[in-house]
Amino acid sequence: MKSIQAGLVLLGSGFLSFNASAEPLTAAQVEQVKQNVLTYMSAWNILEEGERVSHLERATNPGFRYQDPTTAGFLVNDAQNVSNWISGFQGQMRDFGLWPFDATLVSNVEIHGSVESTNIRFNWHISALGGAVTVAEGVDYGTASNLKLDSITGFFGPLSPLCRSPQWQAGSTYVRDNQVTFKGAIYKASWWTQDSPEQDAQAWVKLTDCSVAP
Numbered sequence: 001m002k003s004i005q006a007g008l009v010l011l012g013s014g015f016l017s018f019n020a021s022a023e024p025l026t027a028a029q030v031e032q033v034k035q036n037v038l039t040y041m042s043a044w045n046i047l048e049e050g051e052r053v054s055h056l057e058r059a060t061n062p063g064f065r066y067q068d069p070t071t072a073g074f075l076v077n078d079a080q081n082v083s084n085w086i087s088g089f090q091g092q093m094r095d096f097g098l099w100p101f102d103a104t105l106v107s108n109v110e111i112h113g114s115v116e117s118t119n120i121r122f123n124w125h126i127s128a129l130g131g132a133v134t135v136a137e138g139v140d141y142g143t144a145s146n147l148k149l150d151s152i153t154g155f156f157g158p159l160s161p162l163c164r165s166p167q168w169q170a171g172s173t174y175v176r177d178n179q180v181t182f183k184g185a186i187y188k189a190s191w192w193t194q195d196s197p198e199q200d201a202q203a204w205v206k207l208t209d210c211s212v213a214p
Contacts, residue, residue, distance in 0.1 A: 022113070022114035022115075022116060022117065023114055023115070024113075024114060025111065025112075025113065025114060025115060025118065029115060029147055030111050032147045033109070033111050033118055033120065033144055033147050034109045034111060036058075036059040036060070036144070036147065036148055036149055037059070037105070037109045037120060037122060037142070037149070038105065038109075039055050039058055039059035040055070040056065040059040040060065040149060040152070041103060041104070041105050041124065042055060043055040043056050043059070043083070043086060044086055044089075044103035044126075045101075045102060045103055047090065049083060049087065052083045052086060052087070053079050053080055053083045056079035056082055056083055057079045059148060059149055060079055060148055060149040060150070061144075061145060061146065061148045061149065061150050062078065063077055063078060063150075064077060064078060064079060064082065064149055064150060064151065064152075065077045065150070065151040065152070066082050066085070066151070066152050066154070067151070067152075067153050067154070068153070068154050068155065068156045069153065069155070070155050070156060071156065092159075093128065093135070096159070096161075096208065097207060097208045098128035098129065098133060098135055098161060098208055099128065099129075100128065100129075101126055101127065101128040101135055102126070102127050102128070102131075103124060103125075103126045104124065104125055104126075104127075105122055105123070105124055106123050106124060106125045106137070107122050107123035108122070109121075109122045110122065115145070115146060115147065116145055116146075117143070117145060118143065118144035118145065118147075119141075119142070119143060119144075120140075120141065120142035120143065120144060120149075121139065121140070121141050121142070122139070122140055122142075123137070123138070123139050123140075124137065124138060124139075124140060124154075125137040127164070128161070128208075129179070129186060129207055129208065130179075131164060132163070132164055132165040132179050132186045132207065133161045133162065133163060133164055133165075133186060133208060133210050134161065134162040134164055135159060135161050136156060136159055136160070138154060138155045138156060139155060140152050140153065140154040140155075141153045160211060161208065161209070161210040161211065162210055162211055162212075162213075163181040163184070163185075163186060163210040163211065163212050164181075165179040165180050165181045165186050166180060166181065167180065167181050167182070168180040168181065168182040168187075168196050168197070170196070171194065172194065173192065173193075173194055174189040174192070174193050174194070175189060175191075175192050176189055176190060176191050176192070177189060179207070180197075181210075181212060182196060182197050182198070182204075183197075183198070184209060184210065184211065184212060185197075185206055185207070185208065185209050185210065186206070186207040186208050186210060187204040187205065187206050187207065188204065188205045188207055189203060189204060190202070190203055190204065190205055191203060
């Protein structure tokens with residue numbers, strides 16, 4: 001965690017430094033950069049490879065780089081390779097039972113600099129099972145030129161799913177498709193019940209293990 005925090009401080013310092021003599025971005029240019037960030041984020045939710053690559057190519061410059069300093073300096077570049085990595089991540093989510101998932105922006109996109117050299121920062125959140133589990137969340141830093149993304153530096157790290165469904169409560173009534181957290185897992189009700197997943201395993205379907213504490 002300390003290394004992540006140190007990286008954030010260093011990147012944060014770089015984020016605030018840009019060429020003050022360059023012409024600042026106009027409101028319309030800031031909006032275009034923001035739209036490209038949103039297009040990049042949407043690519044994480046796209047299953048079809050051709051469509052995903054097309055989204056990435058619309059939002060990024062040739063040679064676009066995605067890197068994660070928390071994963072042994074992980075680095076991939078260009079839209080096709082980044083798309084391949086996203087596809088692999090989607091496969092992991094299926095294997096873990098965390099499907100479908102949703103990658104969303106959860107903050108304003110901070111944008112500073114000029115057309116030639118733009119700095120970006122935004123927070124993201126990946127959830128699964130209709131928001132029942134938080135898969136990962138963090139802050140990304142990026143650079144752009146000519147209003148398109150040149151790089152994204154993310155702090156992803158190991159996955160540590162957090163339970164987000166309400167805790168099962170004794171005496172409460174649950175109906176089909178209600179989801180609860182019970183002893184470090186998410187369960188979905190198969191029909192009307194007041195029993196816990198432990199008391200009546202037939203009434204509940206276990207969806208995934210997760211942690212109740214960050």
